[in-house]
Amino acid sequence: MTRPHRMSYEDIAVTVPFTVPYERFSIRGAHWFVGRALDGLIREAGLPKQSIEGLVVSSFTLAPDTAVGVTQHLGLSPRWLDHVPTGGASGLMALRRAARAVQSGDADIVACIGADTNHVDSFRQSLGSFSQFARDATYPYGSGGPNSIFAFITAHYMQAYGATREDFGKLCIAQRENARRNENALLRKPLTMAEYLGARPIADPLRLFDCVMPCAGAEAFLVMTVQRARELHLPHATLLGAIERHNAYADDPIFVRGGWAVDAAELYAQAGLQATDIDFVQLYDDYPVIVTIQFEDLGFCAKGEGPAFVRSNSMTHDGSFPTNTSGGQLSAGQAGAAGGFLGINEAVRQLTGAAGSRAVSNARVGLVSGFGMVTYDRCLCTGAAILAAASA
Amino acid sequence: MDASTTMTDDTRTRADASTGAAALGAVLAALASGRIEVVDLTQTLSPEFPQIALPPEMGQCQPFRIEEVSRYDERGPGWYWNNFSCGEHTGTHFDAPIHWISGRHLPNNATDTIPPADFVAPAVVLDCSREAAADADFLLTVDFIERWESTHGRIPPRAWVLMRTDWSKRTDPVDYQNYDETGQHTPGPDTAAVRFLVEERDAIGFGTEAIGTDAGQAVHLRPPYPCHTFMHGAGRYGLQCLANLDRLPPTGALVFAAPLKIRQGSGSPLRVLAMVPR
Amino acid sequence: MTEPLARPPRKNPVLRTPLPTLPPGGRSRVGLGLTAAAAVGRFMLQHCRDCGAVQYPPREACHACLSVRLRWRDTDCGGELLSDTRLHHSNDLFFRERLPWRLGLVRLDAGCSVVAHLHGDVGPAPARVRLRLCLDRAGQAVMMALPPQDTPDMNDDPQLREMTCDPKFRKVLVTDGKSMVGQAMVRALASAGADLIWVGHAEPWKRMPGAEGLSALPQVAWVPLDVTDSRSVEELAGEIGGKVDIVVNTAELHRTHGISGRRGVDTARAEMDVNYLGLLRLAQAFGPALRGRAADGVPSAVAWVNLLSIYALTSFPAHGTYSASKAAAHSLAQCLRAEVRPAGVRVVNVYPGPVDDEWNQLLPPPKVAPAALAAAVVKALREGTEDVYPGDVAQEWFERWRDDPKALEREVSAGG
Secondary structure (H helix, E strand, O other), X not given: XXXXXXXXXXXXXXXXXXXXXXXXXXXOOHHHHHHHHHHHHXXXXXXXXXXXXXXXXXXXXXXXXXXXXXXXXXXXXXXXXEEOOOHHHHHHHHHHHHXXXXXXXXXXXXXXXXXXXXXXOHHHHHHOOOOHHXXXXXXXXXXXXXXXXXXXXXXXXXXXXXXXXXXXXXXHHHHHHHHOOOOOOOOOOOOOHHHHHHOOEEXXXXXXXXXXXXXXXXXXXXXXXXHHHHHOOOOEEEEEEEEEEEOXXXXXXXXXXXXXXXXXXXXXXXXXXXXXXXXXXXXXXXXXXXXXXXXXXXXXXXXXXXXXXXXXXXXXXXXXXXXXXXXXXXXXXXXXXXXXXXXXXXXXHHHOOOOHHHOOOOOOEEEEEEEEEEOOOOEEEEEEEEEEEOOO | OOOOOOOOHHHHHHXXXXXXHHHHHHHHHHHHHOOEEEEEXXXXXXXXXXXXXXXXXXXXXXXXXXXXXXXXXXXEEEEEEEEEEOOOOOOOEEEOHHHOHHHOOOOOOOOXXXXXXXXXXXXXXXXXXXXXXXXXXXXXXXXXXXXXXXXXXXXXXXXXXXXXXXXXXXXXXXXXXOEEXXXXXXXXXXXXXXXXXXXXXXXXXXXXXXXXXXXXXXXXXXXOOHHHHHHHHOOOEEEEOEOOHHHOOOOOEXXXXXOOOOOOOOXXXXXXXXXXXX | OOOOOOOOOOOOOOOOOOXXXXXXXXXXXXXXXXXXXXXXXXXXXXXXOOOOOEEOOOOOOOOOOOOOOEEEEEOOOEEEEEEEEEEOOOOOHHHHOOOOEEEEEEEEOOOOEEEEEEOOOOOOOOEEEEEEEEEOOOOOEEEEXXXXXXXXXXXXXXXXXXXXXXXXXXXXXXXOOOOHHHHHHHHHHHHOOOOEEEEEEOOOOOOOOOHHHHHHOOOXXXXXXXXXXXXXXXXXXXXHXXXXXXXXXOOOOXXXXXXXXXXXXXXXXXXXXXXXXXXXXXXXXXXXXXXXXOOOXXXXXXXXXXXXXXXXXXXXXXXXXXXXXXXXXXXXXXXXXXXXXXXXXXXXXXXXXXXXXXXXXXXXXXXXXXXXXXXXXXXXXXXXXXXXXXXXHHHHHHHHHHHOHHHHHHHHHOOO
């Protein structure tokens, strides 16, 4: 399909991947984690706070504040501000917006922060008013969250394409293996297939290790020009392409493909690459079935061949198809909206040689995806980006 | 005091205040010493007490109902009181002449205009309890009255004629009302008996233990409801739902029966008391 | 196959009674359109008047063409179960207490995907299902996927039973069992499997034909009850209130007067005292115990049925004071619903047209036979609906009233 000319993302640098360590529960408010993230960004960048003149924030627990309240709370006076309340897709969407702001000159340096606290009742409190459709047509049915929806999707996918629980188990086990080399991950004990298969049932066929563990924490990065990153001596990744698509395939009776499939060709065209050129992927992993579907929708295999793809690859950092090399949310934990930024930060670390013992060897190009906002029976927001190591 | 003596105007003018005072004093002394007993002839007012029911197309006399206002609680911390409602003819009650169409034009015919002296009167008690036990539709006749008089003497003028049937001992409301498919079956006077008591004996009123002064099937007498028709038509009164008539002597009791002073009232529930010499 | 409900054992009196919990009850205004449909037992969705697209979840504008001309209409309830799950975990107290709980994702033939509670006789996916809009324990509409045809003991499914007020194995109070309607009600409840039916009667000296026959039913226990007498109501509540699962208020006084056809307010007052204040007395006396027992096992307190009248919605002038008393009762019944719904008790309001009894003798047919009225009440309890319009007259008047109450007012006063 021919498209009108879209501006490239050249000259954009993604840098200073910063993680506020995850905690299972915290008495702090979300602003604390936003503040720690901002502090981490400016320290590691060696920048004064005032130089942050663009800010984009994503958080579930910042209410009643948005990014607006953060400016006053933390003493910022940005000339570009955005609030992207789209959960698991917010990192990709923040990146795209920040990149255009920098390219247009609307802001020199943009801080992108995904942060959330987690109290004992945070999860339950956020559910009741998540969306109008959820309130009317999902929440009353008792799942109290997306588990039942993804149980439907998982069961249907298994029946339609022959995926087995062992396939999903293999993904989870590989990610857990990756997490062992991530000090920030909350779950680092090796996972066996027997443990995975025999874990506490949540909503058939999902069991405990199919679900992320909510926690408190933050992930943040800076977006600036490549030139500026070099001036500041900041290791950085470049942005070769980025897409987003919302409420795609609305007529599909049940979710089997996501918005990435609509624009994946466009993504590779922007980057001038093919799927086979990708060295690693950081795919949004709220549930293993979604990782599997993204293998298909992002062009790594055909629709329905996800199970075969999983069986014939190894997803550990040193395997044939490194996936979620930090352990992903399934092993690191989901710090609310930070889950949408976790993949970008891991990609930047891999591409700047900062991934330590879980480094993917010769990692030059990586793909990151985002996925979020179950407002009724499926996630509505999708996004993806291709990042590259900076040329010397 | 001899119940057959009346205080004529002449007597009254001859009696001076000290004689009246002495008489009252003697009564009080007798009450205190128990030589005169106060007997309560009244049923307790409660929602359970049967209420006369007319055919459904007609207006109904309301049964007794009581609603608590407060009982030492948040509605009134230091006190207990109720609001109650009922018809004029609920429970033990008094019928004034204005209650019946035959008495509607008589002077002083309502509860607020009846001369109060009429509320104090001697009483005779006609024991029909055996007859009523055998036949719920028993009718008091002239013959029965004359036989009673042959034992107890002539019924004095301006006296209450009370028909004892022991009907008040029927504590089950179903037995008290005594309905079947043809209506109610309770004892009362026949037409001739009522006319006799009014015209020949100058009775001040007729009283019964059942729910009406007329018999339960009195609609079928001629005229219908003769006790109401002739008593009230002659400016006399009625008492119904009386109790404890078995504790009264055939003659000699003094009855106090004063209805509430309701403006143009046709009757009212009341406390009927008898002073009985012992 | 659904396990038929077993007679529950006697309650252990030393254990604390579990308190009622409710599923989430918040709904948007458009979402309440589903509740309105469930209340009367209809399956309705929004249809776009401009392009015909069916909408779910409910919304303000057509998802296909943006038109705001969306109308609620009866919709084909058939669908395909695409996927199903069994919940083993929930943060919600109501569901947590009832795990595991089955849910399904259904593709309606009408074209939307629906999350639904799943009846035990359905599935696994793929399977054909029939959807029903049910009022859940919070009194709000939810989708329930049932087998395409009724199955044996279908109503005994534990998940479906949470939506309904089935009289089976429950104890019921019928406030007036002597009237023709009351007698029919007692018989219908006995046939529906009620364990015990307290049959209220006032004025014991008045015998109504047929009433004595009820004593032959083993479930029947006659109890004195006069709804105009506060103490009578309180005493009965004190005696049996803690065991009543369903109250069916049949007590009514019906006279056939308007305003100028009869002088005096005594009959109007009597109608109010029975039809309106009677309900108030009963609700004050029996309400508290009912509210505490909505989660008391299989024989839980579950419903309060009020026999109102379609004349509650619009005055039938020939029976004007009766209509007014029923209108007052209707309003109070709504108040009662608001007070007991948070406790998981359903108030079922019944609005028949003229019943085929002595007070409606002069009205032409169609009239509702007492047995038909009783059957409609039992059906409402079994299906968990809360607003019932039994009989042709009630159905038609209700439609006319919803369409335009002013037009109905004129039609009725013209003798229509």
